[in-house]
Amino acid sequence: MTKQLIKKLDYEATFDCVQCGYCLPACPTYIAFKTEKHSPRGRINLVKMVAEEKINIGDMQEGIDLCLGCRACETVCPTNVRYGDILMSAVEVLKEHKKESVVEKVARTAAFKYVLKNKNILRLINKGMYLYQVSGVKYATKKLNLLKPVAQFNEMNKAMPDVILSRKINRNINPFRRNDLSIGFFQGCIMDSFFSKINELAMKIMTENYVQVTNIPKQACCGALQHHAGEKEETIELAKKNIEAYEKYDFDYIVNTIGGCGATLKEYHKLFEEGTSWHKRAIDFSNKVRDISQIMGVLNLNFVNEIEKNAVYQPSCHLENVQKVFNTPEKIIEKIPGLTYLPMPEKSLCCGSAGIYNVINYEASMKILDMKMNNVKKVKPNLIITSNPGCHIQMQLGVEREGLSDEIEVKHLVEVVAEACGVKI
Amino acid sequence: MDEIVLNKLKEIFGDRLFLELSDRVSYGYDASFGQYEPEAVVQVKSTEEVQQVVLLASNYTIPIYPRGAGTSLSGGPLPVHGGIVLDFSQWTDKLEIYPEDLVIKVSPGVKTKDIHELAEAHNLMYAPDPSSARICTIGGNLAENAGGPRGVKYGVTKDYVVGLEVVTASGKIIKTGSSTVKNVTGYDMTKLLVGSEGTLGIITEATLRLIPKPEATLTALAVFDDLYTAGQSISKILTSGVRPSKMEILDNNSINKVEDYANLNLPRDAAAIILIEVDGHPDILTQELNTIKNSLIEIGVTNIQVAESKEEEEKLWKIRQLVSPAIVSSGYTKISEDATVPLSKIPDMFKKIDEIKVKYDLNIVVFGHAGDGNLHPTINTNMRDPEEVRRVENAVEEIFNYAIELGGTLSGEHGIGTMKKAFLENEVGQDGLQFQKAIKKALDPKNILNPGKIFPEKGEKRLVLKHD
Numbered sequence: 001m002t003k004q005l006i007k008k009l010d011y012e013a014t015f016d017c018v019q020c021g022y023c024l025p026a027c028p029t030y031i032a033f034k035t036e037k038h039s040p041r042g043r044i045n046l047v048k049m050v051a052e053e054k055i056n057i058g059d060m061q062e063g064i065d066l067c068l069g070c071r072a073c074e075t076v077c078p079t080n081v082r083y084g085d086i087l088m089s090a091v092e093v094l095k096e097h098k099k100e101s102v103v104e105k106v107a108r109t110a111a112f113k114y115v116l117k118n119k120n121i122l123r124l125i126n127k128g129m130y131l132y133q134v135s136g137v138k139y140a141t142k143k144l145n146l147l148k149p150v151a152q153f154n155e156m157n158k159a160m161p162d163v164i165l166s167r168k169i170n171r172n173i174n175p176f177r178r179n180d181l182s183i184g185f186f187q188g189c190i191m192d193s194f195f196s197k198i199n200e201l202a203m204k205i206m207t208e209n210y211v212q213v214t215n216i217p218k219q220a221c222c223g224a225l226q227h228h229a230g231e232k233e234e235t236i237e238l239a240k241k242n243i244e245a246y247e248k249y250d251f252d253y254i255v256n257t258i259g260g261c262g263a264t265l266k267e268y269h270k271l272f273e274e275g276t277s278w279h280k281r282a283i284d285f286s287n288k289v290r291d292i293s294q295i296m297g298v299l300n301l302n303f304v305n306e307i308e309k310n311a312v313y314q315p316s317c318h319l320e321n322v323q324k325v326f327n328t329p330e331k332i333i334e335k336i337p338g339l340t341y342l343p344m345p346e347k348s349l350c351c352g353s354a355g356i357y358n359v360i361n362y363e364a365s366m367k368i369l370d371m372k373m374n375n376v377k378k379v380k381p382n383l384i385i386t387s388n389p390g391c392h393i394q395m396q397l398g399v400e401r402e403g404l405s406d407e408i409e410v411k412h413l414v415e416v417v418a419e420a421c422g423v424k425i
Numbered sequence: 426m427d428e429i430v431l432n433k434l435k436e437i438f439g440d441r442l443f444l445e446l447s448d449r450v451s452y453g454y455d456a457s458f459g460q461y462e463p464e465a466v467v468q469v470k471s472t473e474e475v476q477q478v479v480l481l482a483s484n485y486t487i488p489i490y491p492r493g494a495g496t497s498l499s500g501g502p503l504p505v506h507g508g509i510v511l512d513f514s515q516w517t518d519k520l521e522i523y524p525e526d527l528v529i530k531v532s533p534g535v536k537t538k539d540i541h542e543l544a545e546a547h548n549l550m551y552a553p554d555p556s557s558a559r560i561c562t563i564g565g566n567l568a569e570n571a572g573g574p575r576g577v578k579y580g581v582t583k584d585y586v587v588g589l590e591v592v593t594a595s596g597k598i599i600k601t602g603s604s605t606v607k608n609v610t611g612y613d614m615t616k617l618l619v620g621s622e623g624t625l626g627i628i629t630e631a632t633l634r635l636i637p638k639p640e641a642t643l644t645a646l647a648v649f650d651d652l653y654t655a656g657q658s659i660s661k662i663l664t665s666g667v668r669p670s671k672m673e674i675l676d677n678n679s680i681n682k683v684e685d686y687a688n689l690n691l692p693r694d695a696a697a698i699i700l701i702e703v704d705g706h707p708d709i710l711t712q713e714l715n716t717i718k719n720s721l722i723e724i725g726v727t728n729i730q731v732a733e734s735k736e737e738e739e740k741l742w743k744i745r746q747l748v749s750p751a752i753v754s755s756g757y758t759k760i761s762e763d764a765t766v767p768l769s770k771i772p773d774m775f776k777k778i779d780e781i782k783v784k785y786d787l788n789i790v791v792f793g794h795a796g797d798g799n800l801h802p803t804i805n806t807n808m809r810d811p812e813e814v815r816r817v818e819n820a821v822e823e824i825f826n827y828a829i830e831l832g833g834t835l836s837g838e839h840g841i842g843t844m845k846k847a848f849l850e851n852e853v854g855q856d857g858l859q860f861q862k863a864i865k866k867a868l869d870p871k872n873i874l875n876p877g878k879i880f881p882e883k884g885e886k887r888l889v890l891k892h893d
Contacts, residue, residue: 012756015808016758018759019454019495020456020496020560021557022559036448037451042451045450045460046450054460079759
């Protein structure tokens with residue numbers, strides 16, 4: 001068994017950690033829960049001790065389960081510990097080991113095995129949400145607290161975005177193609193269901209700047225949520241689908257509007273063994289992946305409207321800590337006419353959304369969200385700019401919980417840029 | 426642990442008492458080596474709470490282990506005999522500045538960085554600057570008498586402590602020193618307690634001395650063709666009439682590792698480089714660096730670059746900051762030592778470490794605080810290879826013994842803890858050891874305060890990095 005655990009867990013990577021503790025002040029769960037077990041250093045040590053069979057697998061469960069996976073620790077680590085790899089290995093071992101609670105299991109099975117993989121179902125959800133909003137159900141539930149028995153879902157419901165119907169993918173080839181930049185768009189399944197407007201706007205911003213954009217039909221879900229839940233096989237299957245789909249085209253970049261999905265796409269190579277042809281194909285794929293802000297950052301955006309707002313930027317953790325896109329979005333924000341950019345204290349701390357963390361670990365997530373909202377309130381913005389749908393819903397939830405929904409708007413960077421450029425769909 | 430003790434702890438601490446295995450092992454390590462399992466962990470937040478735990482520990486003879494942020498490189502907070510870990514990291518409520526008295530009063534869990542920031546906001550400076558200032562607690566700094574790069578000009582933690590509040594092993598609360606710099610009332614208990622590694626009393630509050638904040642800094646980089654001249658240059662600079670605020674040396678191995686890692690266009694052939702910072706009024710800094718330059722030219726060193734802007738200065742210090750990430754490679758563990766030698770002996774130490782590197786076939790780089798002889802030979806080790814670990818242990822032992830032979834010391838700023846206790850007698854001698862032990866015995870007769878530190882166990886003669 002020891003040999004097996006040592007093999008299954010990323011035991012080798014745990015030796016890179018010198019336990020210096022530099023990760024502690026960067027870790028949202030350490031700040032919120034105040035104990036070593038909920039710090040990156042503590043978790044790495046627990047994984048190491050499990051691998052050495054000094055403690056049981058179950059002993060690392062709470063620490064690992066409550067990790068947001070934001071990977072802010074990797075950004076500050078002086079010895080470049082591959083925390084994400086250690087974490088994922090522990091999640092997989094725990095998944096095999098633990099009997100999942102019924103609710104979680106049902107939710108996960110439904111979400112991963114069925115819903116996320118099936119574009120038509122997602123489109124239906126999108127339609128459902130559209131009807132639900134148009135028909136005023138959202139309004140009614142918001143006012144009457146119809147969902148009161150499950151308070152957490154009620155709050156979540158309030159934070160859901162206004163949905164527009166997503167269009168069926170068409171091979172949208174721009175006849176005025178400019179030869180120097182050809183982009184394959186990656187829409188992402190959650191984004192496409194709940195935030196299809198943002199994707200539409202992103203493509204429009206690019207095409208209006210003479211960039212060749214193609215939204216290819218055979219793209220699949222990125223696999224991020226499956227991967228975070230320890231469903232490695234599912235993730236590999238999805239990765240292969242995407243790699244195959246995009247390889248058929250000669251794109252310069254593969255562009256998305258979702259910090260979290262982008263990070264998963266950027267790390268596809270980690271799913272495959274080094275030296276294999278899939279590993280090489282994955283590297284070629286990942287090398288092309290860019291966040292929309294990186295593209296907007298090089299375009300000569302033509303701002304025509306003033307945005308009279310005081311805005312903070314809430315970065316997606318995975319956009320920063322995995323994709324290493326740190327200042328590009330802020331540079332764009334600072335250029336938007338009329339807009340005042342307010343630097344937010346502890347900007348890079350996770351908001352607590354973290355994939356489906358806010359559904360599975362609701363209370364912990366709210367504790368982390370409260371820390372974030374305290375920082376928001378310090379600078380008093382009337383606009384929060386996000387770069388990932390999960391963060392977007394979470395920040396909207398934070399605004400609702402603070403009773404600030406009349407004062408603070410939450411928007412994706414793409415929406416703000418589109419408004420400033422007069423781009424409409 | 427006795428049921429009565431547990432119930433008492435529960436009563437005092439409520440949800441700040443941790444008994445789950447996963448929590449207990451998470452307070453069983455620090456940044457050195459070894460993993461232990463305390464019986465309980467409590468997060469203390471007041472002097473009275475500390476007093477109550479000490480009284481319990483004294484009545485039931487339970488070892489207690491004070492712990493700050495767990496950044497110790499010598500094993501200071503490790504609960505080697507089980508017992509109770511007192512986590513001080515959450516006790517941060519007092520951070521009060523008295524600018525007119527030039528002092529700050531702090532709770533033990535306050536981060537050193539927060540003290541720096543508060544002082545600077547009042548145009549003052551708390552000088553000790555351990556590299557871990559962003560994470561480490563002042564309590565840990567006091568217990569270990571932490572140093573830092575600024576030590577060459579400003580000294581170390583003990584030079585900035587004027588008063589302490591301490592809980593003794595018998596549960597009494599005493600105050601040492603005052604809020605004044607000068608104080609010769611009785612024994613200097615403050616200096617005895619600072620650096621005593623939590624073995625003589627538990628510090629619950631400190632009054633720290635501040636100095637005016639230097640207005641500006643200026644940095645130069647000197648490149649050396651041979652180690653002997655590099656070593657010679659240190660005394661030469663320090664006797665030139667100017668006192669640099671930092672002097673950091675990197676050996677050829679460090680330079681090449683950083684260059685491999687970051688491509689900064691560093692001189693790969695140089696035997697060593699020294700980063701020199703001067704601080705003070707902006708008008709005199711260039712003059713001061715010129716004085717240093719001239720003193721170096723006298724010994725034939727001409728390759729000196731001065732940073733012409735803040736960005737350039739940052740770039741130069743980046744070299745030093747990158748040493749740590751540059752020397753690690755995946756799967757290998759970094760072991761940092763801090764043997765310290767008289768300034769004139771630095772070249773000898775470099776030479777010896779080079780020999781040791783070859784002799785034991787190890788990956789060693791040397792860098793450190795040249796201005797006070799505090800070197801950090803750092804070994805990148807595969808901790809899963811028992812044979813290699815054994816070679817590292819032997820190499821480190823040889824470095825320790827050579828430092829003592831040169832008239833230096835086992836530890837400049839990390840402390841003895843568990844890591845170096847086997848060698849204490851080599852440095853202080855048998856009578857010296859007995860003298861220190863007598864103090865410990867008088868102040869903590871039941872040996873409940875951080876037992877298993879500083880003094881070697883019977884028959885302990887070796888450094889052991891890995892226990893299994």
